[in-house]
């Protein structure tokens with residue numbers, strides 16, 4: 279077939295030299311809509327340019343498969359560069375050999391056996407979450423992000439990091455950390471959309487650059503607090519001693535770190551063990567803790583907020599989840615086991631549908647290290663390719679009534695859509711390492727809440743407006759009303 283040059287790809291008109299660079303210096307809501315409108319008006323892909331820098335934005339499943347299924351293009355894109363100052367060479371941003379080594383160290387941390395152990399920690403956290411919501415029952419509405427983020431941040435710290443945030447830390451540092459991440463997203467987008475802020479020596483002396491520095495300092499001290507607490511804990515010291523003794527006496531294999539009697543090594547322990555073996559240094563550990571604390575709580579928090587709102591507005595789906603829980607638990611008040619979670623098929627459909635309509639990671643980016651063909655379009659090396667997951671998930675040629683909440687579409691074993699048209703956790707070698715953890719946490723949280731409370735609508739899904747960030751971030755708080763469930 280005939281291939282057309284990059285110039286023939288549709289895109290907004292630019293001005294000489296700067297091209298589209300000035301289009302982006304607008305407020306973050308307008309910026310979000312700028313890209314959405316381009317996606318609405320162009321069927322499969324479009325291009326933009328910042329000076330000589332080329333970007334192509336794709337949302338055709340065939341093109342997405344071409345880009346992310348292989349190992350070739352695993353370099354992260356241009357925009358991620360602005361996150362480097364924060365997440366550095368952590369798993370999300372690194373590439374090449376460094377990424378490969380780190381992924382190998384960290385993969386066992388999300389093994390089924392470890393998740394089984396995490397289940398009991400998450401169950402305890404769900405109880406606290408449910409109890410916390412009791413205070414909301416008399417209120418006309420509840421703002422979701424505060425209560426949910428507290429739950430997801432505590433959960434990632436206690437599971438992956440093996441560090442319990444005490445109340446003082448949750449109230450003080452935890453809340454500041456959550457706000458810091460929110461601010462960091464704003465500063466990164468602010469800089470990325472203003473070409474004159476690209477040189478570091480200029481950005482660093484601007485007001486936003488100085489604010490970003492303060493936010494980074496706060497996040498570093500939260501991270502160091504979490505690492506130091508675990509390093510000094512007697513449990514961690516003991517586990518590491520045992521793991522080393524075992525490694526000295528037995529043939530070392532990947533399973534060695536998984537289980538020590540009934541105790542399991544948390545992700546942070548795996549990193550501390552790898553440090554002892556010279557595979558990673560203290561700086562590397564900090565990078566991974568920053569990466570997992572961010573990816574491990576902000577994504578699930580956004581997903582839970584959106585799904586709670588969707589369920590509040592879809593009472594039939596809520597009732598079906600409750601019926602499913604009744605079938606599993608009968609009249610017992612016991613908590614869910616891993617086996618119970620696998621039986622929550624309808625709830626799983628609701629979560630999947632929530633992630634389709636509102637994917638928390640709504641775009642991903644890769645830098646082309648060699649030219650690539652997207653069907654009839656030829657794209658040169660050096661171009662940054664963005665997969666617009668949000669628009670991919672709402673394609674009318676893939677999903678029936680794409681803008682409606684229809685969890686039943688996921689009940690089928692043979693989906694009618696292209697496998698690369700539904701990728702909330704991405705796909706291929708750089709897929710989400712925490713997806714099983716995330717599904718487990720979300721199933722536990724939603725089932726625990728719905729077994730006790732009814733969700734009533736306040737914010738309507740169609741009224742939610744988003745700002746540009748690395749995570750799908752609503753411009754205004756999302757509310758629901760919690761009421762006691764009467765049998």
Ligand code: HEM
Pocket residue numbers: 369370371381438569570573574575577578581637638639642643701702703704707708709710711712713715716
């Ligand atoms: C609903 C929840 C979640 C969603 C929607 C989600 C989505 C994603 C997506 C789309 C990617 C690919 C990013 C890219 O290519 O740039 C990714 C990567 C990643 N996610 Fe998640 N994620 C979720 C939860 C989690 C959790 C709970 C953790 C940690 C416990 C986690 C850790 C990571 C890490 C470390 C990467 C980078 C993996 C690599 O490049 O090797 N995520 N996630």
